[in-house]
Amino acid sequence: MADPTITVRRDFPRPDTALLAPLRDVPVCWLVDAMGRKAALDTAIRPLTRRRHIFGTALTIDASPRDHTTPWAALAFARSGDVVVIRTQQQEPHAICGDVILTMAKNAGVVGLVTDGFVRDIAGIEPLDFAVFARGTSPNSPSLAGPCSIGLPVVLGGVAIDSGDLVVADEEGVAIVPQARLAETAAALDAVRDKEARMEQAVKAGQRVPDWVEAALSSSRVRYLD
Numbered sequence: 027m028a029d030p031t032i033t034v035r036r037d038f039p040r041p042d043t044a045l046l047a048p049l050r051d052v053p054v055c056w057l058v059d060a061m062g063r064k065a066a067l068d069t070a071i072r073p074l075t076r077r078r079h080i081f082g083t084a085l086t087i088d089a090s091p092r093d094h095t096t097p098w099a100a101l102a103f104a105r106s107g108d109v110v111v112i113r114t115q116q117q118e119p120h121a122i123c124g125d126v127i128l129t130m131a132k133n134a135g136v137v138g139l140v141t142d143g144f145v146r147d148i149a150g151i152e153p154l155d156f157a158v159f160a161r162g163t164s165p166n167s168p169s170l171a172g173p174c175s176i177g178l179p180v181v182l183g184g185v186a187i188d189s190g191d192l193v194v195a196d197e198e199g200v201a202i203v204p205q206a207r208l209a210e211t212a213a214a215l216d217a218v219r220d221k222e223a224r225m226e227q228a229v230k231a232g233q234r235v236p237d238w239v240e241a242a243l244s245s246s247r248v249r250y251l252d
Contacts (some may be wrong), residue, residue, distance in 0.1 A: 032099055035177030038189040040105070041205050043195055046192065048212035050081055054198045056222070060214035061207065067183030067200040071142055071250050077107050077157045080138035080195035082109040084202070085188055088175040089143070092120040094168035097127055100176050106135025109193040113180040114143030119164035124191050126152025132156050140193060142207065183221050 049057065058065050085108040087096040091097040097112060104110070110131060114122050123139060125147035131139070144164040145151070151158060179188040185202050187193075192203040203211050228236070242248065 027151065031173040032095060033173070033175040033178065034099070034103065035069055035175075035189065035228060036103055037117045038177050039205070040190050041192065041208055042114070045208040046081075048158060048215065049192065049194070049203065049208065052053070052194070052215060054194055057194055057203060057211065057217060058216045059203045059218045060211045061201075061203065064126050065185065065199075065203065067159075067185050067202070068133045068142070069199060071115045071159050072161075073157065073195070073197065074145065074148060075152055075158045075162065077155050078195065078197045079200055080109055080157045080159070080200070081191055082107045082137040082193055084111045084189055084191045084193050085136075086177060086187055086189045087112040087179045088089055088178060088180050089115075091115050091123060093174055094122050095104070096174040096176055097123055097131075099174075101127070101130055101134055104131065104134040104136050108134075108136050109138045109140060111180065111182060111187055111193065112139070112141035112143060113182045114141060119144045119162065120166040120168050121146035122165050122168055123158075123161075125154070127212055128149045128156055128158070136222070138193070138195065140182070140195065157195060159195055161208060189191065 085104055087100055089096045089112055112122055122141055122143040123145045128151055132154055140159045142161055144162050145158055145160050146163055146165055148163055177189045187202050190205045194201050
């Protein structure tokens with residue numbers, strides 16, 4: 027078999043930590059609201075480990091079906107705080123990663139894995155305290171196939187992702203904040219926080235129906251039959 031072909035973009039920009047700070051410890055659902063109610067990956071990509079929080083910079087991988095050449099090769103380019111994001115083209119269920127490669131990824135400072143593929147060796151991954159979001163598990167082995175790429179844009183779970191984008195995950199799912207929208211999203215979070223605080227206060231005060239619902243039900247948009 028010929029050697030696999032790997033295309034690598036090594037020097038993609040990573041965001042300044044000052045831009046990331048306002049978005050840290052923010053629930054994924056709030057980030058989605060701040061970005062126009064869309065930014066989350068397909069819900070088929072779900073948490074498979076007890077650790078379910080990710081906050082880091084995307085290192086994108088585009089792998090051929092059943093190929094795990096790129097996850098191994100990407101270890102040479104990963105930096106502390108990166109999240110390995112692997113597009114697998116959603117082919118038949120063959121694991122794209124296992125506990126050995128993810129242990130090495132953690133050694134390199136990687137803070138999580140997000141993939142539209144499958145993983146294996148969950149029993150070996152759990153002790154790592156390493157978050158894994160994937161479509162599921164499979165004992166089927168991958169192979170060194172190629173062609174593949176590292177650092178180039180991918181579409182995964184219905185969302186376009188580029189290396190350097192912010193990846194945030196919790197028990198609700200995974201959201202992607204494009205690097206170009208970090209400041210915009212941080213600014214929009216103020217309105218989201220205010221809205222959430224008002225709703226919480228209303229609930230604690232015993233409110234049964236939101237004001238905006240009462241207003242809508244009193245408007246000409248509603249036709250009552252009795």
